[in-house]
Amino acid sequence: MKQIFIEAKESLLKKKIFALLILVQATVFFFLLSVLFLHFNNVDTKTKSFYAQYEGKNIYQLSDELFNEKEQEYLSKDESLANLKNFYNTLNKSSDFKYLNTTTQPIGIVNFKGNKTFWEGYEDGSFPPHEIDGKKYEFVKSLQINKQVIDSFDLKLLEGNLFQKDDYIYNNNNKSIPIILGSDYQSIYKIGDEVEIDYIMKSLKGRVVGILKPNSVLPVRENIEFYLDKHIILPSFSIEQAPINKDDSTFQKRHYLQLINGQIFTEKGSLQVRKLIDEISQSTNFYDLIIIGANDTGIDIMFSMLKQNINLLIMLTVLLFCFCVVTIFFSFIMKWNINIQKYAIHLISGATVYNILGYMFWEIFIIISISVIAVIISITFIGFMPIAYYFIIILTGLAITLSSILPLYIKLKKLNISNILKKKV
Structure with missing residues (x-):
């Protein structure tokens, strides 16, 4: 040998x-x-x-029909906030389907430590810094998600924790709201850091509770693979308290208007889903929305x-x-x-x-x-x-x-x- x-x-x-x-x-x-x-x-x-969760499922998109003057007219009604809250809460608690809320509302950050690649619209050259009440806010990519999204999709963390049940309830006494950061933020912020946030013209304080692993994805509207690496994740919180003033009322209405534009995740067919949504609309007195048909073909593809x-x-x-x-x-x-x-x-x-x-x-x-x-x-x-x-x-x-x-x-x-x-x- x-x-x-x-x-x-x-x-x-x-x-x-x-x-x-x-x-x-x-x-x-x-x-x-x-x-x-x-x-x-x-x-x-x-x-x-990730994809196994889609097998045998249909995804329906809910979209409100309130635009421009029609939106202003609806939100000016006294009962609009109660109707929006009831409609969202009924969707969120339904046992007939999973209601997924994934809203890509950008948020402003005071003294933002990251670079311009985190800005909302950076790829298109839009969303420059804004000044609100004497503070300079840089608007960054953000995603708001409800509890069903966390429960349905196996998000993995580099460190920290995911949102807890109580994190989805907000009141004016909250000192801060929890936020989870995409993996690209790991060298910029750490667990426990607090940031000043502008969310739909309301000042909030965010506290970092978790950082996601690289290449974390979620289904967001028509995008089945939405990467979260450069996003700040907020909980889609419910607000149980009545508005304390006109500005708070406007904030709550706009917040809930975003919450109802979610997705229905179910094995049920189109007719069954439309019937269920019609029943919810009648019980909550909210009718200004359409159901965009199931993208089961897209899932099959x-x-x-x-x-x-x-x-x-x-x-x-x-x-x-x-x-x-x-x-x-x-x-x-x-x-x-x-x-x-x-x-x-x-x-x-x-x-x-x-x-x-x-x-x-x-x-x-x-x-x-x-x-x-x-x-x-x-x-x-x-x-x-x-x-x-x-x-x-x-x-x-x-x-x-x-x-x-x-x-x-x-x-x-x-x-x-x-x-x-x-x-x-």
Whole structure:
């Protein structure tokens, strides 16, 4: 065994360019395989966790029809706030469906510590800083969510806590409201920090209670994959107290007007949902809304695309594997034509077919091992990989080695030594 290993090493050192080319090719292959594994693992994780919650479900969007003068006219009515509160509370407590409220209302922050990429509308060059009551507010991306969103989707935290039940109830005696930050805020604010907030023209104090893990997503209106990394998350709180003045009344009305523009998450069909919403409208005396039909087609398309992505990843992996095996095989065929007389002399000198095969095996194995180790070390800089990754990489390396050597074994078995020595082959 030692002699075979020495022979293999000497052969590689003599043909450095040959060995280097195979090494580069194998390294590129295993790097691509690692990238494919990460992508496959990401798709598979989402399919089993986030997307699995959509299977068999329909999502209906509620949208009020109060715009401009019609909105002003409605909000001027004394009973409008009570009707809006009753309508939202009935939706929120319904046992016939899940009511998800995800509102993308930007909030102002005094003395904001982040950069402009956190600003609402930064990508479009809008929403510059505003001054309110002598204080400079920078309006940043924000999302308000109700308890059902937290309960329905598995949000993971880097640190801190998610919203608790009491966080969804607000009164004027509250010293602060809890906020959860997207992962990009982790170097800007820490747990326990307080910030001054302007939310729908009302000054509030926010207290950081949690920071989300990177790439956290939620369904927000028509966007099934809404990334939260640059968002500040507020609870969609209910306000049990009656307004203390006209400004507070205006704030509560506008707040509840946002809360009723949510989504219904259910297995029920369109007719059943419309009937349920009609009943709620009648019992709460609020009728100014429409139901945007179920996007079950969109969900079906999403699942179909996920399956296609997985199939494409598998196909690409197989093609890369075959390409690597074939190119290594042909590389060794070229080397075979160069070293064929050397192999024949070894056989005449008492070496067996398996000894020659051993030289070739160790040549390939050494190259594959170096490329595997190099890729594994490089990938660890990205982060800890699942145990399955290491098994797959190592087993693939062995499979490539054995698959590459098999055709050479067949060729070696058919070798005619006398013809080789007479230079007829």
